[in-house]
Amino acid sequence: MIDRAGLATFLRRRREALQPDDVGLPRGQRRRTSGLRREEVAALCHMSTDYYARIERERGPQPSAQMIASIAQGLHLSLDERDHLFRLAGHHPPTRGAASSHVGPGLLRILDRLDDTPAEIVTELGETLRQTPMGVALTGDTTRFTGPERSLGYRWFTDPAARALYPPEDHDLLSRRYTAGLRGIVTLRGPDSRAAHLADLLLPLSAEFRALWETHDVNVRPLDLKRLVHPEVGALELNCQTLLDPDQSHLLLVYTAVPGSESHEKLQLLSVLGRAG
The missing domain is CATH 3.30.450.180 (Beta-Lactamase)
Incomplete structure (x- = not known):
């Protein structure tokens, strides 16, 4: 079962912990957020800003396993963090090792x-x-x-x-x-x-x-x-x-x-x- 509150909080904390330099983005000027903006994360995850924002706001349908995998990769999560994200979203984590497509x-x-x-x-x-x-x-x-x-x-x-x-x-x-x-x-x-x-x-x-x-x-x-x-x-x-x-x-x-x-x-x-x- 999806833990909407836990999922939203975890995504916010991971987004706020990342800086543009961490993910290959230019820093730019006048940044008001402590980490990445929602639209930056959405672009990294290859999804719309509205879709990503709804997850952080505990709204919308349950994200698919494919969407969660994209978010995990876009946020540069470790394997342990990726697996945690899958469980929060109500999915079984993917396999680890040589068969995995999640880049560390x-x-x-x-x-x-x-x-x-x-x-x-x-x-x-x-x-x-x-x-x-x-x-x-x-x-x-x-x-x-x-x-x-x-x-x-x-x-x-x-x-x-x-x-x-x-x-x-x-x-x-x-x-x-x-x-x-x-x-x-x-x-x-x-x-x-x-x-x-x-x-x-x-x-x-x-x-x-x-x-x-x-x-x-x-x-x-x-x-x-x-x-x-x-x-x-x-x-x-x-x-x-x-x-x-x-x-x-x-x-x-x-x-x-x-x-x-x-x-x-x-x-x-x-x-x-x-x-x-």
Whole structure:
């Protein structure tokens, strides 16, 4: 059962505890509130200000689990806070760990400060959860996919468009890497896991995947540089730095180029093109 008073109070307290800098928003001038405004939280949660305000005022219908998940993410809640919010709203908390799509506040705080850098947060299955604006400019909006297509590894073997961003000479190695990575996750998570389900889907769909799956390879080293072929700025050679959230098995990927290099200049051009777009 929903605890309207408890839900409203908890949301107000969490909103008041956050500052614009905490969530990647400009501070602006003449702020009268001690924390975030309702309209700022609503925008972060991808809902109308009126809808969010009604929850804080103990009005309206019971928020759906999807809405509560959006609020938990928008307010940068920890897992314990997220679970508490779900219970206040009368819902069972979602699962934790690798199957969870709730990004921890630590990774979000870092991502919020990387607006001018290509970066993304992904699951262990290569599902993009968040991207910076430069991340979208570099690889496109990869959060838009649904179902198994959310996984880059799945798209790699089922959608030719997924390979267009990578030079053809790297395709064989990337195919081996995605297959080996998925087999390692299946072994780690077990036969009833989402990773195992993904493999079961791919086996009848891709002869290339089937052949690589039969090698049982789990040790394919990545390239020292990530090479991309962007449709507007051309070839790029980027370093990819990775930060792991061990509680959720989420990865923050940050792409950089050597200062003064041609790829660095192309990233700067891409930043200008992204702002113009």
